[in-house]
Amino acid sequence: MAQTKSFCIGIDLGGTNLKAALLDRTCRIIDKRVLSTASFRKKEHLIQAVAGSVDALLVTHKLTKNQVLGVGLGLPGPVDADKGIVHFFPNIPGWKEVDLGRILHRRLGIPVFLDNDANLMSLAEYTLGAARASRNAVCLTLGTGVGGGIIIEGRLYRGSGYAAGEIGHMPLNERGRSCNCGGSACLEAYVGNRRIMKEALAGFGKKISLEELSRLAGAGNSRAVRIWAQAGRRLGVVLSGVVNLLNPDIIVIGGGVANAGRVLFDAIRKTIAQRAMPVQVKSLRVAKAKLGNDAGLIGAAILVQQNSSPTRNLRRSFTQ
Amino acid sequence: MAQTKSFCIGIDLGGTNLKAALLDRTCRIIDKRVLSTASFRKKEHLIQAVAGSVDALLVTHKLTKNQVLGVGLGLPGPVDADKGIVHFFPNIPGWKEVDLGRILHRRLGIPVFLDNDANLMSLAEYTLGAARASRNAVCLTLGTGVGGGIIIEGRLYRGSGYAAGEIGHMPLNERGRSCNCGGSACLEAYVGNRRIMKEALAGFGKKISLEELSRLAGAGNSRAVRIWAQAGRRLGVVLSGVVNLLNPDIIVIGGGVANAGRVLFDAIRKTIAQRAMPVQVKSLRVAKAKLGNDAGLIGAAILVQQNSSPTRNLRRSFTQ
Numbered sequence: 001m002a003q004t005k006s007f008c009i010g011i012d013l014g015g016t017n018l019k020a021a022l023l024d025r026t027c028r029i030i031d032k033r034v035l036s037t038a039s040f041r042k043k044e045h046l047i048q049a050v051a052g053s054v055d056a057l058l059v060t061h062k063l064t065k066n067q068v069l070g071v072g073l074g075l076p077g078p079v080d081a082d083k084g085i086v087h088f089f090p091n092i093p094g095w096k097e098v099d100l101g102r103i104l105h106r107r108l109g110i111p112v113f114l115d116n117d118a119n120l121m122s123l124a125e126y127t128l129g130a131a132r133a134s135r136n137a138v139c140l141t142l143g144t145g146v147g148g149g150i151i152i153e154g155r156l157y158r159g160s161g162y163a164a165g166e167i168g169h170m171p172l173n174e175r176g177r178s179c180n181c182g183g184s185a186c187l188e189a190y191v192g193n194r195r196i197m198k199e200a201l202a203g204f205g206k207k208i209s210l211e212e213l214s215r216l217a218g219a220g221n222s223r224a225v226r227i228w229a230q231a232g233r234r235l236g237v238v239l240s241g242v243v244n245l246l247n248p249d250i251i252v253i254g255g256g257v258a259n260a261g262r263v264l265f266d267a268i269r270k271t272i273a274q275r276a277m278p279v280q281v282k283s284l285r286v287a288k289a290k291l292g293n294d295a296g297l298i299g300a301a302i303l304v305q306q307n308s309s310p311t312r313n314l315r316r317s318f319t320q
Numbered sequence: 321m322a323q324t325k326s327f328c329i330g331i332d333l334g335g336t337n338l339k340a341a342l343l344d345r346t347c348r349i350i351d352k353r354v355l356s357t358a359s360f361r362k363k364e365h366l367i368q369a370v371a372g373s374v375d376a377l378l379v380t381h382k383l384t385k386n387q388v389l390g391v392g393l394g395l396p397g398p399v400d401a402d403k404g405i406v407h408f409f410p411n412i413p414g415w416k417e418v419d420l421g422r423i424l425h426r427r428l429g430i431p432v433f434l435d436n437d438a439n440l441m442s443l444a445e446y447t448l449g450a451a452r453a454s455r456n457a458v459c460l461t462l463g464t465g466v467g468g469g470i471i472i473e474g475r476l477y478r479g480s481g482y483a484a485g486e487i488g489h490m491p492l493n494e495r496g497r498s499c500n501c502g503g504s505a506c507l508e509a510y511v512g513n514r515r516i517m518k519e520a521l522a523g524f525g526k527k528i529s530l531e532e533l534s535r536l537a538g539a540g541n542s543r544a545v546r547i548w549a550q551a552g553r554r555l556g557v558v559l560s561g562v563v564n565l566l567n568p569d570i571i572v573i574g575g576g577v578a579n580a581g582r583v584l585f586d587a588i589r590k591t592i593a594q595r596a597m598p599v600q601v602k603s604l605r606v607a608k609a610k611l612g613n614d615a616g617l618i619g620a621a622i623l624v625q626q627n628s629s630p631t632r633n634l635r636r637s638f639t640q
Contacts, residue, residue, distance in 0.1 A: 078599050087599060136480045150565075152472050159567025160456045161603035169597055170561035173493050174554065183560065183595040234494065240503065241490035241558075242565065245470075247479025275503040277489055279398050279407060283481035 005069040005308075007061075009054050009110075010300030012074045012117060013037070013046075015091040015144075020053035021294075022061060023301040025069075027128060029294060031057060043094045051107045069308050070111035071104065072300030074120040078163045081115045081303075087162070090145075090180070113303045115158075118165055120299025121289070122149025123156050125252045127302050129290035136248040139289070140167055140239075142257035146188040150246070168192070170238050187238045191231045193257065199227045214260040228263040235264075236271025243276040243284060254289025325389040325628075327381075329374050329430075330620030332394045332437060333357070333366075335411040335464075340373035341614075342381055343621040345389075347448060349614060351377060363414045371427045389628050390431035391424065392620030394440040398483045401435045401623075407482070410465075410500070433623045436478075438485055440619025441609070442469025443476050445572045447622050449610035456568040459609070460487055460555075462577035466508040470566070488512070490558050507558045511551045513577065519547045534580040548583040555584075556591025563596040563604060574609025 008027070012019040014037070021032040033053055040046040054071055058064070077089040084101020104112045115123075122131075122139035131137040137151040146168025150157040158164055168188035169181045176185025189195060193210060200208040203223045208216075216224035239251060251272075258264070269286050276284075291298055328347070332339040334357070341352040353373055360366040374391055378384070397409040404421015424432040435443075442451075442459035451457040457471040466488025470477040477484055488508035489501045496505025509515060513530060520528040523543045528536075536544035559571060571592075578584070589606050596604075611618055 134480075148565075152477060153475075155473075157472060157566075159600075160454075160569040161567050161599050163597065163599040164565065164567040166564040166567075166597060166600070169564040171557050171595065174557055181597050183564075183597065237491050237494055238561075241561065244486040244489040244503075245468075245484065245562065245565070246477075247481050247484040247486075249480040275491065277483065277486060277501050277503065279481050279483040280479075280486070 005067060007063060007068050008301035008304045009057060009068060009071045010074075010297035010304075011050055011053065011071065012120075012296035012300065013050070014076055014117070018046075018049055018053065019297060020050075020057060021297040021301075022057045022063075023297065025305070027124075027298050027301045027305075029297060031061065032294075032297065033057070037092075043098065046092075047100070047103060047107075051104060054108055054110070065108070065110050068110050070113055070304035071108060072120070072303040073100070073104075073112065073114045074117035074296040074300050075100075075114060076117055078161070079114045079116050080162050081113070081119075081158060084112065084114045086114070111304070111308070113300075113307050115156075115299075115303055116147075116149075116162070116165075117296050118147035119149045119156055119158065120303060121147075121254060121291075121295040122151060122165070122252075122299070123302050123306075124291050124295040124299035125254070125289055126151045126154075126156075128298060129295065130252045130287040131250050134248070134250040136246065137250045137252060138167070138239075138242055138246060138248045139252040139254070140235075141289075142191065142193075142235075142253065142255035144193045146192055152246075167238065167242065170241065172234055172238055187234065190234045191257075196227060196231060196257065199230075200224075203227060210256060211259075217260060217263045225263050228260045229267045231257070231260075232264040232267025233271045236268045237275060239268065239286075240272045240275035243272060243280045247280050247283070249283055250285045250287060252287055252289050254292070254295060258288055325387060327383060327388050328621035328624045329377060329388060329391045330394075330617035330624075331370055331373065331391065332440075332616035332620065333370070334396055334437070338366075338369055338373065339617060340370075340377060341617040341621075342377045342383075343617065345625070347444075347618050347621045347625075349617060351381065352614075352617070353377070357412075363418065366412075367420070367423060367427075371424060374428055374430070385428070385430050388430050390433055390624035391428060392440070392623040393420070393424075393432065393434045394437035394616040394620050395420075395434060396437055398481070399434045399436050400482050401433070401439070401478060404432065404434050406434070431624070431628070433620075433627050435476075435619075435623055436467075436469075436482070436485075437616050438467035439469045439476055439478065440623060441467075441574060441611075441615040442471060442485070442572075442619070443622050443626075444611050444615040444619035445574070445609055446471045446474075446476075448618060449615065450572045450607040451570050454568070454570040454605075456566065457570045457572060458487070458559075458562055458566060458568045459572040459574070460559075461609075462511065462513075462555075462573065462575035464513045466512055487558065487562065490561065492554055492558055507554065510554045511577075516547060516551060516577065519550075520544075523547060530576060531579075537580060537583045545583050548580045549587045551577070551580075552584040552587025553591045556588045557595060559588065559606075560592045560595035563592060563600045567600045567603070569603055570605045570607060572607055572609050574612070574615060578608055
């Protein structure tokens with residue numbers, strides 16, 4: 001008897017962690033593992049760790065490869081999602097034009113699909129999260145880096161070189177401090193975690209975590225409120241440009257910093273309402289991401305399912 | 321015997337002119353008329369003038385309505401292209417939620433299709449002009465207003481409220497002078513015709529036309545070069561954000577100011593190369609629009625043909 005392929009494996013590779021999960025066909029996470037990537041300095045070791053995580057999930061759940069539809073990987077850099085090639089990782093050295101899809105497929109004997117992590121977060125929020133009711137969505141992840149993904153007319157838009165969605169590298173000003181990307185005055189240089197930590201250090205005279213800064217703002221501490229309100233205003237300025245350009249029906253904001261909550265979101269919404277054009281603002285919602293840290297894993301499973309059955313309406317079939 | 325519908329009529333309505341043209345099925349202009357819109361203060365008069373232009377073209381060329389596939393209109397404001405409704409015109413008072421498609425269809429007895437003028441320029445440049453070889457294109461028109469249109473995966477992208485493409489209203493700076501649109505520090509406030517004329521006045525101590533300013537820059541006049549280079553740099557800053565966000569394969573720039581030529585384009589290209597991300601820049605061309613002032617009329621005819629035969633690959637069928 002042929003076994004049905006009832007499972008997907010999702011992998012979310014970040015600069016510090018490797019997350020691996022077993023998901024069912026409705027993209028619910030059944031089991032999740034987290035490994036530190038610090039010990040995998042060499043490319044081969046990292047590939048080995050990814051493959052090992054897949055094997056470990058199969059063994060634990062007594063699954064054969066035939067029961068797995070595919071492995072989806074979210075990666076921290078530009079990826080040719082059609083050919084399964086990693087162009088490079090900005091924060092992990094040693095990766096350049098790596099044919100990772102084929103390497104892993106050979107090693108695992110299971111179909112493998114790759115995409116950029118922010119794209120997969122967007123795909124997840126669009127299919128099962130905050131952007132479910134939308135057609136055109138812009139998703140943003142706030143962290144050390146400020147990443148993004150774009151859904152156009154119900155499809156993930158990757159751009160001509162698989163590098164679309166870099167909202168963090170849109171300029172906030174004509175001139176400004178240089179950015180890691182090679183540009184200058186990029187949004188990320190103003191609202192990335194590092195900058196906010198610096199402002200907290202300056203404002204409080206001591207090192208303070210982002211969690212603590214969020215808690216303080218929630219409790220009404222005026223210095224903390226000011227830092228988050230400024231970050232929100234700056235995000236709002238760049239997003240008002242994105243809104244005028246793309247006229248989306250929703251902007252979804254996720255990532256650790258999004259937990260700063262109401263102060264941040266109020267400032268973003270207020271700035272967009274002031275700066276973007278009325279027609280665009282009328283049809284816009286700004287919402288917090290719903291899937292949290294699991295968005296990348298869920299998006300990886302959705303990627304597998306989309307590639308395995310391209311005509312399937314995932315949003316409809318996932319409706320619970 | 322049934323007559324074949326071999327012709328389209330294109331209308332390009334601007335703040336100052338109403339252009340009307342008869343086009344053949346390859347979207348070549350057979351005849352073109354230009355009327356000043358200054359005398360049509362009332363909405364009804366303007367509608368009458370549009371209908372009258374269509375009638376006049378039919379009479380002159382001894383055509384019956386049955387020989388015309390449809391009438392396409394390019395309009396200076398946000399338009400619901402699916403329902404044929406004008407939301408409003410920023411620069412022509414008295415238009416609000418006007419069911420123009422139906423009004424004209426009743427009056428003319430010919431199918432009528434509407435869209436924003438920058439969208440039709442983009443459609444024309446994508447189908448028959450500078451963006452022919454591309455899949456993802458951003459088109460820009462430089463004039464009193466700075467408009468834009470977006471082609472995503474070979475289709476015109478209109479946005480959730482039919483208002484996408486407003487590149488002129490993306491912010492160049494966090495703070496800056498207020499703009500007609502209600503926002504502030506918008507690109508248009510820095511590189512629109514009015515601002516460039518002001519800079520020319522300040523630089524030369526007398527009123528100077530944009531044509532003259534372009535001619536002077538071409539002849540190497542340093543003051544003129546400086547004005548255009550600054551406009552190009554500012555366009556380049558905002559476009560580097562667009563490039564990082566959308567990763568298009570081409571940016572097409574048209575409109576009167578684009579005639580400033582090499583100085584302007586060099587500054588735009590140089591700034592994008594400096595500010596945008598290397599992966600995005602690698603797959604990008606910046607090109608001058610090819611269809612000039614007729615782009616709107618040609619785009620209007622393409623709109624008619626797309627709506628009349630949605631599955632037809634216009635680019636392929638138009639290849640000469």
